[in-house]
Every structure is written in structure tokens, then in C-alpha cells.
Amino acid sequence: MKPAASPHSQKRMGTLYLVPTPLDFGCDGQGPLDEVLPQATIVRAATLQHWVCENAKSARGFIKRIGEVSPLCASIQEQQLQEMPREVHKKGDTGFDARSLLAPALQGLDMGLLSEAGMPAIADPGASVVRAAHTLGIEVQPLIGPVSLMLALAASGLNGQNFAFVGYVPSEPALRAQRIKALETLALKTGQTQMFIETPYRNEAVLRTLLEVLQAGTRLAASMGLTLEKCRHYSGTPTDWKRERWALNNQTPAVFAIGP
Amino acid sequence: MKPAASPHSQKRMGTLYLVPTPLDFGCDGQGPLDEVLPQATIVRAATLQHWVCENAKSARGFIKRIGEVSPLCASIQEQQLQEMPREVHKKGDTGFDARSLLAPALQGLDMGLLSEAGMPAIADPGASVVRAAHTLGIEVQPLIGPVSLMLALAASGLNGQNFAFVGYVPSEPALRAQRIKALETLALKTGQTQMFIETPYRNEAVLRTLLEVLQAGTRLAASMGLTLEKCRHYSGTPTDWKRERWALNNQTPAVFAIGP
Numbered sequence: 001m002k003p004a005a006s007p008h009s010q011k012r013m014g015t016l017y018l019v020p021t022p023l024d025f026g027c028d029g030q031g032p033l034d035e036v037l038p039q040a041t042i043v044r045a046a047t048l049q050h051w052v053c054e055n056a057k058s059a060r061g062f063i064k065r066i067g068e069v070s071p072l073c074a075s076i077q078e079q080q081l082q083e084m085p086r087e088v089h090k091k092g093d094t095g096f097d098a099r100s101l102l103a104p105a106l107q108g109l110d111m112g113l114l115s116e117a118g119m120p121a122i123a124d125p126g127a128s129v130v131r132a133a134h135t136l137g138i139e140v141q142p143l144i145g146p147v148s149l150m151l152a153l154a155a156s157g158l159n160g161q162n163f164a165f166v167g168y169v170p171s172e173p174a175l176r177a178q179r180i181k182a183l184e185t186l187a188l189k190t191g192q193t194q195m196f197i198e199t200p201y202r203n204e205a206v207l208r209t210l211l212e213v214l215q216a217g218t219r220l221a222a223s224m225g226l227t228l229e230k231c232r233h234y235s236g237t238p239t240d241w242k243r244e245r246w247a248l249n250n251q252t253p254a255v256f257a258i259g260p
Numbered sequence: 261m262k263p264a265a266s267p268h269s270q271k272r273m274g275t276l277y278l279v280p281t282p283l284d285f286g287c288d289g290q291g292p293l294d295e296v297l298p299q300a301t302i303v304r305a306a307t308l309q310h311w312v313c314e315n316a317k318s319a320r321g322f323i324k325r326i327g328e329v330s331p332l333c334a335s336i337q338e339q340q341l342q343e344m345p346r347e348v349h350k351k352g353d354t355g356f357d358a359r360s361l362l363a364p365a366l367q368g369l370d371m372g373l374l375s376e377a378g379m380p381a382i383a384d385p386g387a388s389v390v391r392a393a394h395t396l397g398i399e400v401q402p403l404i405g406p407v408s409l410m411l412a413l414a415a416s417g418l419n420g421q422n423f424a425f426v427g428y429v430p431s432e433p434a435l436r437a438q439r440i441k442a443l444e445t446l447a448l449k450t451g452q453t454q455m456f457i458e459t460p461y462r463n464e465a466v467l468r469t470l471l472e473v474l475q476a477g478t479r480l481a482a483s484m485g486l487t488l489e490k491c492r493h494y495s496g497t498p499t500d501w502k503r504e505r506w507a508l509n510n511q512t513p514a515v516f517a518i519g520p
Contacts, residue, residue: 018414018415034298034299034300035298035299035300036298036300036404037298037404038294038295038296038297038298038405039294039295039299040294040295040296119410119414120414121413121414121417121420122410122413122414122420123420123421124420124421126414126420127416127417127418127419127420127421128417130414130415130416130417130495131417131418131495132417133417134417134494134495134496139493140415140417140493140495141415141491141493142410142411142412142414142415142493144296144297144405144406144411144487145404146404147407147410149410150379150382150402150407150409150410151402151404152402153381153382154278154379154380154381154382154386154390154402155278155390155400155401155402156387156390157381157387157388157390157391157392157393157394157400158387158391159387160381160382160383160384160386160387161383161384161387161425161427162424162425162426162427163424163425164422164423164424164425164452165421165422165423165424166422166452167421167422192424192426227404231401233399233400233401233402234394235390235391235394235400236394
């Protein structure tokens, strides 16, 4: 005979897993998933059927790749995907109330949070969903996978014991130059490495600005095509960059870092 | 007949691989390595015989664990380990000239850089070695693995599109309170999440200070025991922390984050 209702018979809530994805989205030459994700991340992702994502189409593509290396708990057709609303995509999304996206977890189902590339909620939307999970008392578990910013930082040779990531620099040339000068001043004054990104098609323009405005002694690092075959990490003073003719292209995502 | 010396017959230099290690160093319950490292990281690490590390003893322990899942290119006894000098261990190490540690790479041998836990050169020494590699024209390749700061940031629900990691907070109580207040002011003014760490045996003291000095509306997140079975992620206002009686212990490494 079953015992009467007790605190222990209370419905268990699901866990929200933060599922990192490969950095090869939209790039040529997608490699095998187990090259970039630990087995535990792949196996956990294969057990999930309920997702919050940036874009349902690319999320399905990722789940399909998971299924190629670990049996999925449900077919691609049966996967339940909810997209985060557009307004949280680009800028900080901590003001958005994402609780309604987490209904499956409240019903006891485990869920996955996905962004387009790398770790959700880092240089990508997702923080509002994580915050909503904490508010609702839903357990949050991040899984291990690639984080482009940290691969770039480690490879930069710049200070990794004090660093900041500030998102995108302005696209308007004069504002961009002004912002980069302010970041350099901060980095030289405090020793804190300053990291930023831009959309790939402005890589060459950003590099031109950097080489124009940075002081001779400042170190500039850029990582391009992280985790891809064509991955390159450059690090040196503006003089080194010019002498070695290091170049970026306008197709491959890049991460920039400056510091003393 | 071999062709005469040409630019192409110039001796190839080795690559410096930045090899992430599990976060379970010094903690109970070490799990299987392929739970936390992708196959490509394990396989690459197994091909290396020349290392720069923080501590030779624990580096040997890690290489032994690699060997349990992928055949090593050389026995543990044949592994060549160089420790980074003591002075670069704790604080920013970008002032140290590490070129002499990279002699094997100049001779064409691939090398690995290891720190005690997680990604070398991030919240850990190693940046001086990476910088020396760039100076010498040695290719640098970071491998994918756990980065405690990013697991904690993703799980915090705080802004991951603008964040800083500032290292350790002062151990002296008054200075610690002052530093935390300054970090809170910066986070609330700019929206930039401020992350920091302390040695585990001061976790409880740091939490007490945080709950004393933070404003009512500030969000405090702490991740404890990252990637371990006993891993916990807490995130909420000081009021939430007190109501839920969330607690840290003085044994398990923790990462702290504050923001609006």
C-alpha cells in the first residue's frame, strides 16, 4: 500500500541543463561532435526532449548531430523546441521574464538550453532563462564544452587572472576608435585584459582601427576560426602585427583581446 | 637524391598545446576523464611527452589518468616535466620570461601546458609561457575542456554578455568588505557582472561579508564543487540567500558573481 501524500511525494522538478554546442555553426568543415564535446555532455543531451533555443532550425541540426553519436530519447520530430523571443537575442537579456518557457521543468521534465554556438548565456542569450529557473527553484546544471572567449583568452598570452569581456564594439568607425582607446586606457591602467567581438564581416575594419589607435607597447591578440581546422591565434604589439603581416578575413568569427 | 636545403627543409617547430585538466584536483570522487574532456583533448594529450606545469607530481597524476583512456606515446617515467617557477604561481605572470621552458618546441617537439585545475592561463598561471611561445613563433593551440569560471557564469543567470573576473578578494575582513562594495558599485553602474574567487577555507567568511554588505536588490551567485557530484549553483538576492538558507562550506572551491 502506498503511503499518504508527504513532502517526499511532492512532484520532482526537472533540471535545466545548459548544453554547449560546437563553434562550427555556419562555418565550413563540421567535424565529429566527440572532438569538441565530452562524452557526458553528449550522453546527457541525448536524454533531453524539451529545449529552449535561439533558433529551432539550427537546434534541430545540433540534436541530429547528437543522435549520430548517442541514441536520442525521442526522434527529431518528437523534440519539443521553444525559441527565445527575438528581443533577448542581441543585447543583455536579464530583464526578460522567461518563466513561461520552463513549464516542462515544472512538470518534472528535464530541459536543455541551447545557443547558436558555444556555451549558452555567455556572449549569447540565455541568462534570462537561467535566472527564471533559479526563481522557480529549478536546478541548473551547466555541461562542459567549448567557450570561444576562454580558448581565445588562454591562447592570447594576456593576463588571464584579471580580465573582462565587453561584448561588441561600435560599428561606426569614429565611435569604434573611441571605444577601443577607452578599453586600452582601462587595460593599461588596471592590468585587466579587455576582450570584445564584432560581426565577422567587420573583422578587417576592426583590425585596421586597432592598428591605428593602439599604443606601440600594447599587446593585441586575435583568435580566428576557433576549434576549426583553419584556426589561427595571433598575439603581439601593433609593430609585430605589421611586420608579420598577420591578417583576419571577413568570413570567420574572431575574438579580440588587448592588454599590457 | 635529397634536394639541397631550401626554405621548406627548415626545421619545423613544435606546437604548444594548452591542455585543460579536470576540476576535481584535490577533491573527493574523481570521475572518469572522458566525462569532462572531449575525445580530441584526451587523444592529443596522449601524444605529448614534453610539458610545462605548475606541479610535476599532480601533472604526472593527470598524465596517468590520460593513459587509462588513451595509450600514451611515452611511459610516465619517460615524460619530461618542467615546473613553472614559484613566482608566477599566484599573481599575474606576464612579466616572467618563460622562453627557456620552450626549448623542446624549438627543437620540433610538441609540448603541453598544464595548470592544477581547468584551463591553463585562466585564473591560473601559464600566460607567461603562452606569451613566450608567441615571441618565439611557436604555434599555440588551446584544447577544449572545463573552465570553472564559465560554468559558474552560465549557471549564475547574471549578464554573460558583459562580465569581468578580478581574481582573489582580500583576505583581511575590512579590505574584503571594501573591495566587494566597490565591485557591487561597478556592477550596478555598468551592468558588468563581477566574478571573483577566494581560497576554499574562507568561503564561509566571504559569504558572510557578501550578505552583510550587498544591497537588497543585488544578485549574488555562487557555484560550489563545479563538475563534482556535490556541485551546487545558487543565485538570488541577499534576501533569497537568507530565506533559503543557502550555505557554502570551507572545503570545496567556489566561484562568486555579483550583478544587477
